[in-house]
Amino acid sequence: MWGAGIRRIREKGGELRPTELLVATKSGERRNLIFGGAMIGSEIVVSFYDVTEERRVQAELERLNAELEDRVRERTRELADALSTLELTHEGLIRSEKLAGLGALVAGVAHELNTPIGNALMVASTMRDMGPRFNEFLAEGLKRSELDRFLQDLQESSEIMERNLLRAAEMIKSFKQVAVDQSSHQRRPFMLTEIANELRLTLSPLFKRSTVSLTLDVDPEIRMNSYPGPLSQVLMNLVNNALVHAFEDSPEGEIRFSAHMGTDGYVKLAVVDNGCGIEPEVLPQIFDPFFTTKLGKGGSGLGLHIVYSLVTGILGGSIRVISEPGQGTSVNISLPVKAPDEA
Ligand SMILES: Nc1ncnc2c1ncn2[C@@H]1O[C@H](COP(=O)(O)OP(=O)(O)OP(=O)(O)O)[C@@H](O)[C@H]1O
Ligand SMILES: [Mg+2]
Numbered sequence: 508m509w510g511a512g513i514r515r516i517r518e519k520g521g522e523l524r525p526t527e528l529l530v531a532t533k534s535g536e537r538r539n540l541i542f543g544g545a546m547i548g549s550e551i552v553v554s555f556y557d558v559t560e561e562r563r564v565q566a567e568l569e570r571l572n573a574e575l576e577d578r579v580r581e582r583t584r585e586l587a588d589a590l591s592t593l594e595l596t597h598e599g600l601i602r603s604e605k606l607a608g609l610g611a612l613v614a615g616v617a618h619e620l621n622t623p624i625g626n627a628l629m630v631a632s633t634m635r636d637m638g639p640r641f642n643e644f645l646a647e648g649l650k651r652s653e654l655d656r657f658l659q660d661l662q663e664s665s666e667i668m669e670r671n672l673l674r675a676a677e678m679i680k681s682f683k684q685v686a687v688d689q690s691s692h693q694r695r696p697f698m699l700t701e702i703a704n705e706l707r708l709t710l711s712p713l714f715k716r717s718t719v720s721l722t723l724d725v726d727p728e729i730r731m732n733s734y735p736g737p738l739s740q741v742l743m744n745l746v747n748n749a750l751v752h753a754f755e756d757s758p759e760g761e762i763r764f765s766a767h768m769g770t771d772g773y774v775k776l777a778v779v780d781n782g783c784g785i786e787p788e789v790l791p792q793i794f795d796p797f798f799t800t801k802l803g804k805g806g807s808g809l810g811l812h813i814v815y816s817l818v819t820g821i822l823g824g825s826i827r828v829i830s831e832p833g834q835g836t837s838v839n840i841s842l843p844v845k846a847p848d849e850a
Contacts, residue, residue, distance in 0.1 A: 516546045527558065619678055619797070623671035630668045637661065678807070692734045692821060694846065699729040699766055699774065706742050706764065718758050719750060724765040729774055733846035737817040744810045745778040745838050752800070753782020753836060769841065773824070776840040785830040793828065823847035 512523045523544035531537055539562045544553040637660065644653055703725040714721050731738075746762055754760045762780045769775040785793065792798045794815040799808030818826045824842035 513551060520546050620675055623674040627668045627671040630664045634664050692736050694734050696730060696732045697735050699731060700725050700727050702735055702739055705739060710746060713750060719754050719760045719762060722761060722763045726767045729766060729768060731844050734821055737821050741814050741817050744814050748810060749778060749780035749782060753780040756783060773841045773843055777837060779837045781835040784832045784834045784836055786832055790830060
């Protein structure tokens with residue numbers, strides 16, 4: 508090839524196309540040379556250019572590049588693995604958080620029950636000791652005044668016991684509502700307006716005594732196949748909350764219950780009040796069991812927890828609370844027309 512090139516330029520003039528060749532030197536070293544040549548006058552001038560170093564650097568660069576690609580591929584795989592581990596951990600965390608929530612609920616109930624049951628127990632043991640004392644009195648000859656005192660003690664003790672046991676029974680009742688027993692609820696087709704009317708009737712005595720008004724705006728066409736009992740309980744709790752919490756400082760206000768079909772095929776229910784709103788630091792806790800800002804003033808803090816478990820459980824929907832201090836509260840619920848089948 509080389510010889511043919513030389514012949515060509517000798518006959519026709521012009522230049523040799525630069526050609527790279529690998530040549531071995533006398534010492535056996537291999538070098539990359541680029542040869543070129545041209546007829547200058549009657550002479551053929553041949554030039555060569557040693558590119559061994561360039562080629563070495565180039566080869567090294569290619570190797571590094573390939574290595575880099577391998578490393579990137581390897582890292583990507585590692586990252587993908589890490590991501591899936593993270594997702595699994597996340598799911599696990601959510602599960603354990605739910606369990607922790609249940610644990611906290613049970614611990615809370617146990618703690619709350621401790622006081623009334625402890626009180627009742629104390630009084631019961633006092634009453635047990637009263638029997639032998641009464642016998643002693645009898646043996647010694649009972650005075651009228653002693654009999655009166657004894658009867659009065661007995662009366663007071665049983666009242667304390669009854670009060671405390673009633674409190675414990677009430678707590679167990681609300682706890683049972685929290686641990687919603689799916690099978691105990693009746694499922695049937697119904698019109699949503701039925702529920703709204705029932706809500707108005709049940710709550711009318713409360714609103715008669717109040718300057719807060721209740722407005723209902725329910726699409727009369729909405730027909731559901733779901734659980735009317737739990738749904739009423741949810742709405743009752745929400746309207747009641749608005750009545751109790753939203754208008755403490757202002758005697759007048761409005762609570763509005765609305766329901767219409769959403770474009771996504773879910774029923775959109777909202778209980779909205781124009782009351783005091785909820786502080787941002789309180790907002791994330793309102794669904795927690797036993798969270799109440801009315802501790803010792805009639806609040807057990809189970810209301811919204813029950814609402815949450817009914818909506819997301821048996822009714823198969825979702826719930827969101829939007830509230831700002833001074834801007835009122837809006838509780839938005841999205842429910843499927845047909846509740847999910849029981850597990
Ligand atoms: N409409 C509202 N406006 C202002 N605050 C509200 C409203 N609804 C709920 N809250 C706040 O959320 C807290 C939790 O409500 P939740 O219904 O769980 O408990 P509660 O009403 O205090 O007690 P319970 O319902 O068990 O009698 C309330 O204590 C109150 O601070
Ligand atoms: Mg409540």
